[in-house]
Amino acid sequence: MREVLAALDARYDPALAESWDAVGLVCGDPDEPVGRVLFAVDPTTAVVDEVVATGADLLVTHHPLLLTPVHGVPGDDPKGRLVHRLIRAGAGLFVAHTNADRAPDSGVNDALATVLGLTGTVPLEPSTVDPRAGLGRVGELAEPRTLRAFAERVAAVLPATAGGVRVAGDPEREVRRVAVCGGSGGSLFASAAAAGADVLLTSDLRHHPVSEALEAGGPALCDVAHFASEWPWLPVAAEVLHRDLSGRVEVAVSRRRTDPWTWHEGSGGIPAGHSAG
Amino acid sequence: MREVLAALDARYDPALAESWDAVGLVCGDPDEPVGRVLFAVDPTTAVVDEVVATGADLLVTHHPLLLTPVHGVPGDDPKGRLVHRLIRAGAGLFVAHTNADRAPDSGVNDALATVLGLTGTVPLEPSTVDPRAGLGRVGELAEPRTLRAFAERVAAVLPATAGGVRVAGDPEREVRRVAVCGGSGGSLFASAAAAGADVLLTSDLRHHPVSEALEAGGPALCDVAHFASEWPWLPVAAEVLHRDLSGRVEVAVSRRRTDPWTWHEGSGGIPAGHSAG
Amino acid sequence: MREVLAALDARYDPALAESWDAVGLVCGDPDEPVGRVLFAVDPTTAVVDEVVATGADLLVTHHPLLLTPVHGVPGDDPKGRLVHRLIRAGAGLFVAHTNADRAPDSGVNDALATVLGLTGTVPLEPSTVDPRAGLGRVGELAEPRTLRAFAERVAAVLPATAGGVRVAGDPEREVRRVAVCGGSGGSLFASAAAAGADVLLTSDLRHHPVSEALEAGGPALCDVAHFASEWPWLPVAAEVLHRDLSGRVEVAVSRRRTDPWTWHEGSGGIPAGHSAG
Amino acid sequence: MREVLAALDARYDPALAESWDAVGLVCGDPDEPVGRVLFAVDPTTAVVDEVVATGADLLVTHHPLLLTPVHGVPGDDPKGRLVHRLIRAGAGLFVAHTNADRAPDSGVNDALATVLGLTGTVPLEPSTVDPRAGLGRVGELAEPRTLRAFAERVAAVLPATAGGVRVAGDPEREVRRVAVCGGSGGSLFASAAAAGADVLLTSDLRHHPVSEALEAGGPALCDVAHFASEWPWLPVAAEVLHRDLSGRVEVAVSRRRTDPWTWHEGSGGIPAGHSAG
Amino acid sequence: MREVLAALDARYDPALAESWDAVGLVCGDPDEPVGRVLFAVDPTTAVVDEVVATGADLLVTHHPLLLTPVHGVPGDDPKGRLVHRLIRAGAGLFVAHTNADRAPDSGVNDALATVLGLTGTVPLEPSTVDPRAGLGRVGELAEPRTLRAFAERVAAVLPATAGGVRVAGDPEREVRRVAVCGGSGGSLFASAAAAGADVLLTSDLRHHPVSEALEAGGPALCDVAHFASEWPWLPVAAEVLHRDLSGRVEVAVSRRRTDPWTWHEGSGGIPAGHSAG
Amino acid sequence: MREVLAALDARYDPALAESWDAVGLVCGDPDEPVGRVLFAVDPTTAVVDEVVATGADLLVTHHPLLLTPVHGVPGDDPKGRLVHRLIRAGAGLFVAHTNADRAPDSGVNDALATVLGLTGTVPLEPSTVDPRAGLGRVGELAEPRTLRAFAERVAAVLPATAGGVRVAGDPEREVRRVAVCGGSGGSLFASAAAAGADVLLTSDLRHHPVSEALEAGGPALCDVAHFASEWPWLPVAAEVLHRDLSGRVEVAVSRRRTDPWTWHEGSGGIPAGHSAG
DSSP states (O other), X not given: OHHHHHHHHHHSOGGXXXXXXXXXXXXXXXXXXXXXXXXXXXXXXXXXXXXXXXXXXXXXXXXXXXXXXXXXXXXXXXXXXXXXXXXXXXXXXXXXXXXXXXXXXXXXXXXXXXXXXXXXEEEXXXXXXXXXXXXXXXXXXXXXXXXXXXXHHHHHHSBOOSSOEEEESOTTOEEEEEEEEEEEOGGGHHHHHHTTOSEEEXXXXXXXXXXXXXXXXXXXXXXXXXXXXXXXXXHHHHHHHHHHTTTOSEEEEXXXXXOOOOEXXXXXXXXXXXEEO | OHHHXXXXXXXXXXXXXXXXXXXXXXXXXXXXXXXXXXXXXXXXXXXXXXXXXXXXXXXXXXXXXXSSOBSOOOTTSHHHHHHXXXXXXXXXXXXXXXXXXXXXXXXXXXXXXXXXTOEEEXXXXXXXXXXXXXXXXXXXXXXXXEHHHHHHHHHHHSBOOSSOEEEESOTTOEEEEXXXXXXXXXXXXXXXXXXXXXXXXXXXXXXXXXXXXXXXXXXXXXXXXXXXXXXXXXHHHHHHHHHHTTTOSEEEEOOOOOOOXXXXXXXXXXXXXXXXX | OHXXXXXXXXXXXXXXXXXXOOOEEEESOTTSOOOEEEEESSOOHHHHHHHHHHTOSEEEESSOSOSSOBSOOOTTSHHHHHHHHHHHTTOEEEEOOHHHHHOSSSSHXXXXXXXXXXXXXXXXXXXXXXXXXXEEEEEEEEEEEEHHHHXXXXXXXXXXXXXXXXXESOTTOEEEEEEEEEEEOGGGHHHHHHTTOSEEEEEOOOHHHHHHHHHHOOSEEEEEOHHHHHTTXXXXXXXXXXXXXXXXXEEEEOOOOOOOOOEEEOOOOBOOOEEEO | OHHHHHHHHHHSOGGGSOXXXXXXXXXXXXXXXXOEEEEESSOXXXXXXXXXXXXXXXXXXXXXXXXXXXXXXXXXXXXXXXXXXXXXXXXXXXEOOHHHHHXXXXXXXXXXXXXXXXXXXEEEEEOSSOTTOEEEEEEEEEEEEEHHHHHHHHHHHSBOOSSOEEEESOTTOXXXXXXXXXXEOGGGHXXXXXXXXXXXXXXXXXXXXXXXXXXXXXXXXXXXXXXXXXXXXXXXXHHHHHHHTTTOSEEEEOOOOOOOOOEEEOOOOBOOOEEEO | OHHHHHHHHHHSOGGGSOTTOOOEEEESOTTSOOOEEEEESSOOHHHXXXXXXXXXXXXXXXXXXXXXXXXXXXXXXXXXXXXXXXXXXXXXXXXXXXHHHHOSSSSHHHHHHHHTTOEEEEEEEEOSSOTXXXXXXXXXXXXXXXXXXXXXXXXXXXXXXSXXXXXXXXXXXXXXXXEEEEEEXXXXXXXXXXXXXXXXXEEOOOHHHHHHHHHHOOSEEEEEOHHHHHTTHHHXXXXXXXXXXXXXXXXXXXXXOOOOOOEEEOOOOBOOOEEEO | OHHHHHHHHHHSOGGGSOTTOOOEEEESOTTSOOOEEEEESSOOHHHHHHHHHHTOSEEEESSOSOSSOBXXXXXXXXXXXXXXXXXXXXXEEEEOOHHXXXXXXXXXXXXHHHHTTOEXXXXXXXXXXXXXXXXXXXXXXXXXXXXXXXXXXXXXHSBOOSSOEEEESOTTOEEEEEEEEEEEOGGXXXXXXXXXXXXXXXXXXXXXXXXXXXXHOOOEEEEEOHHHHHTTHHHHHHHHHHHHTTTOXXXXXXXXXXXXXXXXXXXXXXXXOEEEO
């Protein structure tokens, strides 16, 4: 396992992680051998079921299991239960989170930019240490599209989720320059505007920042499932690990959709507007 | 205007507001007369257009214009521009925000509970001062429904929005006890579970809290547009003001949908799951 | 107005302001034309009366109207009322505060040093960015005077105020090197001592710091009205704006004395000293 | 000395002092006898000269010598030098500061109210523990006067100082109810207004709070020397100590005026107002 | 295991623990059966060896394994390795720390007081909730002894450690009233003095507090190994658990001495004192 | 005295002290002559007795008298009493604390390293300003010894104290590279490990850090009395002052042992280990 961890750290340098983040090995013994590595966005019960069922020796997830630090991993706590199951199954858990977001080339944001067909991609907020690393990415579509056509393409190339794609902006607006941020990227709106983006695609957008952004003018907004925005990284990370270790470990991407939403109900509700007196 | 403000403060006691909130009169002169009051969720450009077009003397919104305090209201700032337009039009702006959320009977959460048909409604987190006031509400449906049927009803009774309704949970789960929180109520999940709710309906839910909630078990989750969850309060507030002033002012509910999302693209994207090596 | 604001920002760079300060445009629309600009120390009711009476399009003050940030500018608040009056009169309000204190050449402290006849003037606490900018000034009188003669000159060249001039030190002490700080400059005593000043002239001095300064030795102290110490900047700023815009706007200095003290009662009270037992 | 300290603590309960204050014995040995006690506002060099010259065994001051706590009292520091001189002279130093401000009956504020002829005096901000104790005092003049006549009386009954008395308000305003606060009492303006005071007399008032107070309306303001506002306490405290100890110690009030200002220059300066262009 | 945990929580109420503490279940599944419980002061490698060797199902320690919270329990970290070993051995780890210190009757401090033969024992700093609970204990010896004789008894009744017993005070001082605090109790010196104790016995005492305590006068000090001061609790806790569960689980006290010091070298070093010039 | 203070400041630069420290002159007048200087670790009553008895004019201690700053030095406080006695005896007190710890060549840690026979000594945590200065020291023994032999040498070369020397580690471990830190140096364990030390010698070590250090592996630990670890500096400092001033002052090292522990009781107590049920 030590060799696998070194290969992952080389791609996703832990020094790139935010100070509040929790990356690296969560459980598992670096001295034990690893034959099979499974990649997933979230370390959920369903994903651990898959680890056990497929005999994986190491689970690599984007999201930390223990972002809030703990004084114990008791078996009657949902997260502690997963630690017990992994340790008993002899499987490790490794997290590459904001370091994978920021990493150049094979990171989360480059993977997202690639599936959207962006070129000339650079970080929205470059790292002061390595200008190829940093938060978000901004790049160009091969040719301009309407915002509507862009959104249709987003829906087509990202994994299907219950929530789908929400768009704020004029459907006929021309989109050429696209900013993206896997995960919760609402705070990058000002950077996207400064970078001349026509649209910012990210997830977990809330009413107030979106409302203020529209009032201020600037890029259109495209909101997708958090899971969907980060999923494109999984096959990339699996592929590079396989290659970096010259095929000495098997890799697989989890088949579980860890987006938490089950379904979506299109609202055809009552029209707003009412007057009295 | 002074009389109108007093009537609003009597219904929506400013002492109920959070310490960080910004409620009360934002602009306008309490000594001027008021003939017509317009109610809206957000003080946006479109809503101020409506104020000017309809000659309203006072705009009452749920959301503050200046939640982050300011050192000025210059005309080249989106919010400052609205202040200039309102002052020049002789119209005031009044905000009832977390005080309206918490207020008993004619507040935001009671209005939401009422349109969903809940009975026996009590606050999820009662105020220590007045047990009828507080955060969120929990009540009973007239008769149990499946989660799917509940979600269909939600979609039918709330204003139509681009994002519609997202649901996390088993569609066949029986729902009888319902917790609601207008606006961003994700932090009330534990209270909803403690209150024995089968589902929590609120808005602005993000990936991580929803994911953790599902792993921990407990209520299903139903996410609607922030705007849609608070809109039911507008006709209620308009009605009670009209009645409290014995019809001496005209009231109206804004016809603008201030939900910022323009449209929704159902995602039919690629299936998740991939394996290499 | 945009051109006027740019000229003011060029003279009084907002980047020189303290982090807690509130400089720039408070209200008014940069797209409207400006024919006449009025300069004053404080944005008080009397000064706004003068704006309205003289038809000024822009009021430039040294002190901020909204130093403590606000959630609204309601008409029943003294400051909100001024914002309403200015907006309705079509007049803007612009503040140059600690940036004007620090600015080189045509700033508040250089203006004060000039009326006192100082030469070879440099900042007491130079800015790390621009050594000609910074807090306070220190310079030399053309020829040495007694402290008494210096104080008489101060009283003669600054605007008359109720409080006049208070001096701590030996009236016969020779004064050659003079430190000044417009506004509340008590915290600059140590810098003035380190700069070899014979006297520090500033305002708003309080008992304890003055008492400790005298016990420690060092410069004499000269306390004038806050208003009086900053007033000399008004004609300077008016003049440079007029010149910077090649006379395309009219400028005027307010005739209102905004020092808040109405009159002074020389105390001839009882002698101290008493003994019992 | 122990008996004297106990008598002072009984009048000026240290529990009434602010948490940041530094009251009680600064130097001196409680086991040594005390024949003569000197009272002064400030522990300055001149006052310590008087202690040595008069052979006093204990100096009682209102202001702390070491309000900012120290790691040493070296002889080359102005304050350390006083400690050395007192210890070598066998004299102690005792401080009664905010506890004397707050104390009922024989405290600083009651003494000030008494010399101004106020009756029916109560604290402006009463202590929650003892309603007779607290910050400031408010009471009634025997009969109404104009503000000008009130200021003349203030100048007559307080010790003469260089700065004299400054007044903000209409000289013809009728004054009946008077709020006072010895020392720096600018923060009590709102309490004075709430108490219905026609004028607040205190010291160390600065431009901004006074300016804002005038814009908001409310009491007139009367500013005297910090020293002058607290001096009336000295004969009171000396008297009560003498009486409390049945005359077993001699008491005296220092003859030094510790107001730091040496003289005042009435400003006849240039008129404000200027216009160009 | 659930039943065992409930019995421990009943004796050592987690609500008594400090807010910074980390008590309760660290690992292990409450749904599994428990046949044998091992008690130890510290969860060290040697103690976990004993858990594995003796087939214990639950380890109860006084000190937390993860007092500083963690983002993972990786196998290459000393603490993570212990978690892996315990989980693989099917054994749980439970911590009763400051709740056991404070608990009445069968807590750490009562156990220490009992082995020293104290009677009439009460908390040094009683809990506001339960006056029988709290920090430290103070009680009376059956008859007075010299401090030397007291120290000899301490050495005789506590487990042998390399560091032994250090005493500060006159060996002939009479000791009757004894304050104790298991673990690091240096901060209780003032409470011990206030309680009239002749000696305070605790551990981990450092130079400066001891030095200041001696200068101030008050109780003598007796410093023992941290481990030794808490060990007496182990047989007590084992016994009460055995009894509370009516003998349904086997209990044992660890035979490992987890005091970290290996040996002690009596210093016969050079005499202090030296003079030059 | 001024010349003596200058010589001490030159050797022990106050700029090297920690920000929280309290170094320099505590009392005494720099203008008075100094004939005799006494050096001690702690400014205790016994040491001040020695100052008075030997007629020393200046006491130089390593530990501050007033580390916690004070508002006074009253004679009924243990520390205030010492200030009174020193001032009346005409003696000053000077402290060189963390500046003496960090100082190169003639500082506390170099003195400790020298008596232990270390060579090639460098700071464990070098100062960024002067690489020869810094926290702790690490160097090499002339030839390797067992840990037991090293501890015996420690006991032989440091002053005798009640507590002696405690060692954690295998007595047969070979020791060649030695890290030392006079005073409380437990926080330097990681630096000592990183520097490749076989043992860290320091004082005031507590149970938890020692226990964790042993579990993590790394250097052995050797704990001596705080006083003993710093005493070797006294003759060094006395000698260099004598030399720096060309013999113009007499110097002496205090003969008082200020280690607070009176005696040590070897514990032969009961064996640990117990089992029931």
